[in-house]
Amino acid sequence: MYRTVRQIDSATNLLSLFFPNFFTRVRLPETSVEGRAVYALQIRAGGGGARRAVFIAGGTHARELMNPDAIIELAIDLVMSYSNGTDIRYGAKTFTADEVKLILEAMDIWLLPCVNPDGRNYVMTVDDMWRKNRRDNPGTSCDGVDLNRNADVVWGVAQGQTSCSPCAEVYCGPSAFSEPEGRNVKYVLDTAQVVSFVDVHSYSELILYPWGHAPTQSTDPTQRFTGLPTGTCTASIPTGYAEYMPPSDVRRFQTVAHRIVDDIAAVRGRHYTPETSLTLYPTTGTQGDYAYARHIANPGLQKTYGFTFETGPSLSDARESFHPADPTLVKRDAKAAMLALLQQSVCAIELIGIRLFGASSSFDALRTVRDNLLASTAAGREWIALFERAQFVLLSAVTRDAKLLKAAGDLLQQIAPSVGTADAMFAEADAQRASALLKKLRAKVKIPALQRDMEVVGQRINQLGGRSMQQVIESLMRHKPSQRKSGTVKKAAAPAIRRR
């Protein structure tokens, strides 16, 4: 069964009335083409000021009915878990209450369950295979703009599954962001500090990430969409053109997509495929690509990792694929996917910063080292992967124990600011404190694989104490976690003044 637009609006309204400390219902600035109000739901728990955000949108394509319902149900699952301290179980996949708590206290979650309310209403009252919004296209009897071709990224280049013909199901509209429904998506991206965005579609069981207009390459940074001729409906992508993406971002998209795929598979064994949007078919003006493209077009903007999910299997009957008679199982997979994305968007170190110091800016140096140095070598990337693998479990353990949390916070505050400083030292005393902390954490973590990871980290910490920070970072960039460090890195003489 599927909710009507009015029922979706009612659900967001009731949730914000029942649980105002948890949900804030936000009326977005634009009404739909037919004049409907469009609402987003902001979710957060705990205190603090501005936070990183994850933005989940659904219902962009009208006939893909399952996802707006799944988003509403996810909101309810989150509040139930947080309020009752209960795990969320989707089939055989469990998200623990601690994990949900961390997500909600670390980030703002923006849900826009129904981007295209006019289209959904039309599906329920006139044509159940309607895809676009309900724009009246002047000079033609064909209605509607495809909201997932109308965003301002390579807009107006008609190729593959994008068209400048108003009668096409993939009509890109008369100009970029000509449609109020799409401008609402842009508004949330402009307003919140969105680090991850997903536009949830159906169907095909795919986890898509940029780019959709051209193959992705990481060798020629001069090949950027900002230099392409666009916006005219006559231009095309030059033959042989491939869009640049930094290797660290390629890796990030792939890593997150694979983890989402793994979590979906854990529910009931459905195998989603992670791939670039282009692999499905060429597109321009999609919301997922736009979300990621924003910081490239305007370097002053927050970088947002933009995804598109295609939930549900491809069945022999298109109607049953778009809106199955019983969508329960597909919605469960979709909710696991959304929750996995939320989980992958939490930064453990940042959360400790927020918890203890009310801010995370002092940890920017750590993030810079991770993204610019460690991510540039195979060994460094393995260390990042190890950290990301372990961070959620460790963070849960740390935040349950006030003494451990304080010890971790003190250590991070001591070390983090000096990490990017050339002559700073990783003092023996700090190494000993880190080892002691790890030992306590290892005792609390009952997962053997994680205990082995922590043992590896502990050994490396012991080896690197007393070296300069620069040597520590170089060592991590050269030697994988699984590799014994060679004795080439020698202890440096401590500088006269330690920089903090």
Next chain:
Amino acid sequence: MASRRTKTQTTQAPTVRFEATLGATPYAKAIIAAAALDLDRLPDSKGKVKLLVSADDARRLLEQGFEVHLTAAVPVAPLAQNLVMSDAQATNWLEQQVKGIRRKGGR
């Protein structure tokens, strides 16, 4: 780019469409044709070029030399009413889900 269909062609809204696949055609040629004719392409797990077409679309494809397999009729109709939640069902479901959680007003 102007609309490829004239107003007279689309004035009569179709009452039925068809799920169709393009056969005996190289895949690359078929997807280019589907895009060029602004047809509604549907995902297909078997890797076929699957489309939702009107009778007029099917005719255009045939005129261009494609072999068109119509696999199902899809009448233009609203979502089956048994798939739409009633307002009471929606409210009851929500109430049931959040039962027992302390809410504003003490309920």
